[in-house]
Amino acid sequence: MKTVVVYKSISGFTKKYAEWISEELRADLLRLEKINISILLKYDIIIYGGSLHAVGISGINIIKNNLDKLRDKNIIIFTTGASLPKESIVSEVKDSNFSVEEQKQMQFYYFRGGFDFNKLNLINKILMTLLKWKIKLKRHKTPDEKGMLAAYSKPMDFTKKKNIGGLLDYVRSLR
Numbered sequence: 001m002k003t004v005v006v007y008k009s010i011s012g013f014t015k016k017y018a019e020w021i022s023e024e025l026r027a028d029l030l031r032l033e034k035i036n037i038s039i040l041l042k043y044d045i046i047i048y049g050g051s052l053h054a055v056g057i058s059g060i061n062i063i064k065n066n067l068d069k070l071r072d073k074n075i076i077i078f079t080t081g082a083s084l085p086k087e088s089i090v091s092e093v094k095d096s097n098f099s100v101e102e103q104k105q106m107q108f109y110y111f112r113g114g115f116d117f118n119k120l121n122l123i124n125k126i127l128m129t130l131l132k133w134k135i136k137l138k139r140h141k142t143p144d145e146k147g148m149l150a151a152y153s154k155p156m157d158f159t160k161k162k163n164i165g166g167l168l169d170y171v172r173s174l175r
Contacts, residue, residue, distance in 0.1 A: 001044035001074075001175050003027035006035055008059030010124060013113030014051045014080045016159050021047060021078075024168050032059045037066045045074045045171060051113065052081035053124070055096040064098070067105055074174050075106040078167060080113030082151065082158070083144055107170055111163045115148070116155035128152075 005027050007018035022029035027047070030039070040046055040062070050057040057079045063070070083089050090110045094103055120128060132152055135145045147156075 002042065003045040003047065003171065004030060004040070004043040005047045005049065006030050006032055006040070006062070007049040008032040008051065009049075010051050010058065010121070011114070011116045011119040013157070013159055014049045014058075017078065017080060017111050017113070017164060018047075018049045020161050021049075021164055021167065024164070025171055032062060035062070037062070037069060040066070040073075041069065043073065045076070045174060046070065047076045047078070047167070047171070049078045049080070052079045052093065053127075055093050057093070057097050060097055063106075064102065067102060071105070074171075076109070076167060076171065077106050078109040078111055080111050080159075082113060082115040082148065082156070085110045085112055107167075109164075109167045112158040112160075114155065114157040114159060115151040116157075117152050118155065 003025055005018050005022040005025070007014050008031070009015035009018070018029060021027070048060070048063050050059045057077070060077070063075065063077065079093060081089070093110060094108050117125065117128060132149065135141060135149055138145065
């Protein structure tokens with residue numbers, strides 16, 4: 001089955017996972033900015049990876065806006081974020097980005113990525129600075145919030161190739 005890994009990465013963490021997945025599956029690897037729906041229609045298995053911003057998956061509209069055209073495709077979505085992959089976070093991300101019906105058309109994975117403030121564009125730096133001040137002003141901070149504050153001055157990379165194991169197993173079961 002012809003497989004493609006498409007990704008949108010801002011800080012490089014999603015790109016790293018996309019490259020690992022593509023390499024392991026011997027799949028084509030394409031940046032979101034280089035594709036359109038006609039390219040995706042040539043594939044049987046479409047793996048899309050986007051970084052997480054608040055709970056939104058960057059670039060996901062290429063999939064969401066074309067689900068009717070992709071109905072006969074195997075769609076796998078992965079996202080990367082700085083938080084631990086807790087079930088509550090995964091559920092919130094899925095429910096915030098996809099309806100119950102849309103979720104039935106795809107498999108979803110969350111991988112822990114990292115945070116590097118210096119690699120963000122101006123808009124994301126502004127948004128993340130606002131988040132930083134919001135966290136700083138809180139009287140009681142969670143361990144995740146304390147870790148996030150530390151990451152502003154020292155980039156953190158939590159990517160691990162072993163994290164993609166479940167996704168790889170799923171895709172291999174389709175072939």
